[in-house]
Amino acid sequence: MSDASPPAPPPPLPLEEAQRRLLDSVDALSAETVQLEESAGRCLATDLSSRRTQPAADLSAMDGYALRADDLAGPWQVVGESAAGHPYSGELRAGEAIRISTGAMMPAGGGAVLLQENATREGDAVSLNGEGEPTPRHIRRAGFDFRKGDVLLPRGTGLDAAKIALAISGGHETAEVARQANVAIIDSGDELAAEPGNLAQHQIPASNGAMLAALAAPHAAEIRRLGPVPDRLAALVAAFEAAEDCDVIVTSGGASVGDHDLVRPALEQWGAEIDFWRIAMKPGKPLLVARKGHRVVLGLPGNPVSSYVTAFLFLLPLLRKLGGAGSPLPVRISLPLAESLPAVGKRTEFVRARIENGAVRALSEQDSSALVSLSRAQCLIVRDAGSNAVSAGEMVPVYLLQNGGIA
Known part of the structure; x- marks a missing residue:
């Protein structure tokens, strides 16, 4: 038996660099025509110009x-x-x-x-x-709203209720939108049980897959659930093979450095190439990005809060970019802090919080496995790496969790 130590893991990437590398590596999927009345949440593949003047007369x-x-x-x-x-x-x-x-x-x-x-x-x-x-x-006056030939909605615009009304008023019944991705979500881990009401003492319900599917649903054409997959290399490789026809494959758990974290070797055996692994963020450090052909693989951490936060910051932007969004990243807003927060170390931290009387207050429980605090959170306070302590009343950047952070 060799006494050689395993190679040291790579240093974690800064969050913004990791997001940029992921999004720069993909383009919007092919265009398709949909009825405007069925287009909510889709993104335009081309500029949409008006076919008429509104109003047509005074x-x-x-x-x-x-x-x-x-x-x-x-x-x-x-x-x-x-x-x-x-x-x-x-x-x-x-x-x-x-x-x-x-x-x-x-x-x-x-x-x-x-x-x-x-x-x-x-x-x-x-x-x-x-x-x-x-x-x-x-x-x-005739044409005060828009005139024939005006670009009403540029390429990359996400269609919501108001924009659908504008497109129809512009004389359109259909729109050219980017196709949404087909997504496979793989739960992995020997401790996971598929039936939450039938658990052994050493097991926990496999809840991450359902959580990730709910997050991804507005941005995916189809979501395929696989697992729970046991911590065996052959089983993980078989799961990847079962997801071959998907555009995006998401794993939950198994991407860290433990003896039973087998996602990386399974990906290599399947023929995927690791793009990067480990991000300077908390929670969510052991995030992994790989690809095989056109397929993108996101290896998310197994702790539920880490899985949620990395999906919020990587999976949702990826699906938006593939779906044609011009601005796929979540939007930061600023809110006053209700209570002081300490200085931050070398990793960007995302603090679960609620909004009270116009100010943002961190929840007391920030453990990466704590689902109660995640379920109560309305937003994430962003604490950039190296930030100094902040006092009550100071403005801090925040991501609203509703609508995937698209404010």
Whole structure:
């Protein structure tokens, strides 16, 4: 038996460098056409330009009376009505008024609107009541929102409720979006049990796979769950082979330096190349990135909080980038600190926290296995490597956990 010591692990990469290396190594997947009404959460593969002008004609912004711009003293005779979807067909002449509704087309010759509350009407006669004057300010001019040919949404835009409404208003029924990734999630570890209600004393429920699947679901076309896979090299290699047709393969556990951490040797036997391993972050140091052909493998730590935080900072940005997002990384915001925090060492730390009365307060339990505090966390306080202690009231960077940190 050899007494040689195993080679020392590589020094951990700075977080930002690791994120950059991962995202720079992939491009958006191929484009596909989807119905806009089914496109929520997808990202545009091309610029989306308007096919029409909005509004197509001058419209009234208020209920009242349409008048000529050169005839604002009154009184006037009401000679017709313009309602939304039912425009007045004639031309407005001096001494005439058209009853008009919000969103209705201004009649030909109309150049001002007298608000309903500023008018007195007796039969078909309308006059000023002294509360306000007719004005063109209450007209929504043709094209004030957008014009035909305008780029409404650039490539890489994520489609949400408002953007879907804009695209449809621009004359589109479909959109070209990037395909979403097919993802395999592999739970590994002899201590994991597939049935949470049927455990031996030495076992724990295999919860990481379900957690990671829930995180990934908005950004994945399909999620395939594999495992729990035992801590045997052949079993892990077989799991990788079963996920051959996926774009992204995620493992949970087995990526550290213990005797039973077999993800790295299994990847090498499967034919994957390790890109990098170990990140200067807490929790989540033993993160691994590998690839085989077009497939990307993320080896996440087994502790649930470490697995969650590394998925938040690496898996979700990866899936967003593959899905065509122009800005795949989560967005930092700043909030005042409710209580002081100590200085930080050589690793960037992510502190589970809640927001109370507009300030952010760290939760008392920060162990990387503690699921109760993770479930209560609303955000992560970012403590960059080497940061000094911070006092209550100071502003600190924060990632909101809702919506994957896309503020």
